[in-house]
Amino acid sequence: MHNPRRAAAAFLLGLPFAAAPLPAQPTSPSRAVIAARLAFNAAIARRDLDAMRATFTPSYHVLLGRSSQSHGPEASIERWRSTFAADSLYGCVRTPDQVTVNAQRGLADEAGHWRCRYEGVPAGAPPGYATGIYHGKWQRDAGGSWRLHAEIFTTLECAGKSTACAPPDSVPAARAGLLPAPVAGQSSAAAVRAARDWYNRAIARSDANAIVALFTPDYHAVFGRGMHIEGVEAARADWIEDPASCIRTADRVLVNDVWGLAHERGRWQCRATVNGAVARQSGRYAAKWERDVSGRWRVQAELFTTLQCTGAQADCRPPDPLPAR
Structure with missing residues (x-):
């Protein structure tokens, strides 16, 4: 593993990057999007807020695994800043599984899976881990760089004693009569x-x-x-x-x-x-x-x-x- 940024992220989470290798010179739009994702992973690993901010479009929106939302680059960066300050073990890796590009419009659709590590709570408790899937929308800017327009994350598993493993707030019921009733026995x-x-x-x-x-x-x-x-x-x-x-x-x-x-x-x-x-x-x-x-x-x-x-x-x-x- 010769890339120091990739090595730092893999060391932090114990996760390899073999599923989505970073090309030295991206030869296609989809590879360029993958390269941008891996560069964002590396920025998370070294806690580089400026590099993370540069990845976002001005209207960036994110919906996180536990269902909280942030709109705009600065709101998201402040969330990252506070998370880094509060958790010395925190780190996340996002791995693209499929990237589909509309080269003419400069848009890309990314689907992948993610894994994050958290400090244990209280101090000294075993660290927590969460995994899930995500979807990202990318847009190519005038300089040819691919930047994140929006992301949706969904937590599928969460283990360990961490505040990150608290379930999301409950959603109130819709007004009566507007939606069909749940079907008994349906998955x-x-x-x-x-x-x-x-x-x-x-x-x-x-x-x-x-x-x-x-x-x-x-x-x-x-x-x-x-x-x-x-x-x-x-x-x-x-x-x-x-x-x-x-x-x-x-x-x-x-x-x-x-x-x-x-x-x-x-x-x-x-x-x-x-x-x-x-x-x-x-x-x-x-x-x-x-x-x-x-x-x-x-x-x-x-x-x-x-x-x-x-x-x-x-x-x-x-x-x-x-x-x-």
Whole structure:
């Protein structure tokens, strides 16, 4: 292991980087995104806040494993700063499993898995470890660097005596009558898929109230061109103003039943008519679900990346340019 940054991160967590080697000279956009991810891992290992900050776009948003959120680079950096100060053992490694790039638009969709180590609580207790999966959306800036636009993390396992292993806050129940009742004996993964089907049907009939009934109070979405929607009322207004013909198809649903969390990955496609011209968009998405106190699965966050768009140019605009860092 000749790369000192990679060696530092691997030593910290006892994890190899063989699954995603860092190319000396990235030869493709997907390898460049992997290189950017591994550089971010190395910045975490050496606690280099400036290097971490430089990886984020100005509108960076993150949803963490226990479901807390930060919006903007500075809010995220302050979270990292306080975590480093409070925990001498803390470290995380994120390993890409799949990277899909829209080179023309300068967008990339990353899916992977992560592992973090924490100090034990109280002092002297065995360290804690958490593992899970994540989804990242990257955008290429004007200087050619790939930068993180948004990330969603979901904790699937957490072990040890650490405050990081406290379950997330409970989600209140939706208003009565707005969502189907839980099905007895149905697995959580099947329940999430059923909720996604219900969501697709609500989109098909342009029922904004039914759509947002599925959302948790702190719902956040990042759409294909990079626009953010924060909160249920903002989402309701957006669906009323701009109803879309969209369908989302889950490829994979992983569940942490103990904490009532689920991570969904899938494919999406939308059709829109702009001034009589039809545009068709498609791409990949990730969604984080939480089970509310009534047993219903609700969406906390969704992250969409546009990988293809054909037809009306008014609806196939590339994302706004990102200045070089």
